[in-house]
Amino acid sequence: MGADALGLVFYPPSPRAVTVAQAQAVVAALPPFVTVVALFVDEQEEAVRDVLANVRVDLLQFHGDESPEYCRGFGRPYMKAIRMAEGVDLAQVAWRYHDSAGLLLDAWHPDAKGGTGAAFDWERVPAQCSLPIVLAGGLTPDNVRQALAVARPYALDVSSGVESAKGIKDFDKMAAFLNEVYEFERTG
Numbered sequence: 001m002g003a004d005a006l007g008l009v010f011y012p013p014s015p016r017a018v019t020v021a022q023a024q025a026v027v028a029a030l031p032p033f034v035t036v037v038a039l040f041v042d043e044q045e046e047a048v049r050d051v052l053a054n055v056r057v058d059l060l061q062f063h064g065d066e067s068p069e070y071c072r073g074f075g076r077p078y079m080k081a082i083r084m085a086e087g088v089d090l091a092q093v094a095w096r097y098h099d100s101a102g103l104l105l106d107a108w109h110p111d112a113k114g115g116t117g118a119a120f121d122w123e124r125v126p127a128q129c130s131l132p133i134v135l136a137g138g139l140t141p142d143n144v145r146q147a148l149a150v151a152r153p154y155a156l157d158v159s160s161g162v163e164s165a166k167g168i169k170d171f172d173k174m175a176a177f178l179n180e181v182y183e184f185e186r187t188g
């Protein structure tokens with residue numbers, strides 16, 4: 001459908017978690033030029049290295065409380081996800097993770113690390129940031145145009161909003177989401 005990237009969730013508690021074998025099958029079916037993102041949450045280094053040794057990964061996404069040293073320790077492009085708790089200082093975060101490919105901003109949730117379907121206040125996305133902003137959290141075909149207008153992110157990341165049930169992607173919802181994005185790009 002034209003998405004630039006696809007995320008593989010290597011976080012066992014997630015309903016979207018994949019095994020290495022499932023990830024290999026997904027990657028093998030992708031058309032060229034789609035960025036493969038491997039997502040981890042406070043994972044043991046050994047487990048990350050095992051995925052890197054067995055799956056063609058373009059970008060690591062760290063969605064927990066990983067330090068900058070941990071994130072860059074794999075010698076691969078990475079992106080740090082930040083859950084937008086109250087008072088988070090994005091300028092300082094961008095400085096600490098200066099070599100991150102971007103900052104993925106997601107909703108903070110008391111019981112889950114991500115993929116919750118909850119949104120945060122898009123007005124909190126800074127107009128200026130030293131890193132490209134990837135907007136996530138509670139995006140749907142119905143609200144994505146508004147999110148783009150308010151937050152003006154570099155990219156979007158969506159999960160629950162294009163699913164029929166937790167972990168089950170819905171073709172029509174994905175198509176509707178992408179159509180809304182293209183329409184926004186066309187009309188501003």
Ligand SMILES: O=C(O)c1ccccc1NCC(=O)[C@H](O)[C@H](O)COP(=O)(O)O
Nearest residue numbers: 014113114115116117137138158159160
């Ligand atoms: O998707 C998950 O289950 C997940 C679990 C734990 C940490 C991160 C997770 N997903 C990360 C993502 O990048 C999601 O796309 C992002 O949180 C937005 O999710 P949603 O609000 O469901 O669109």
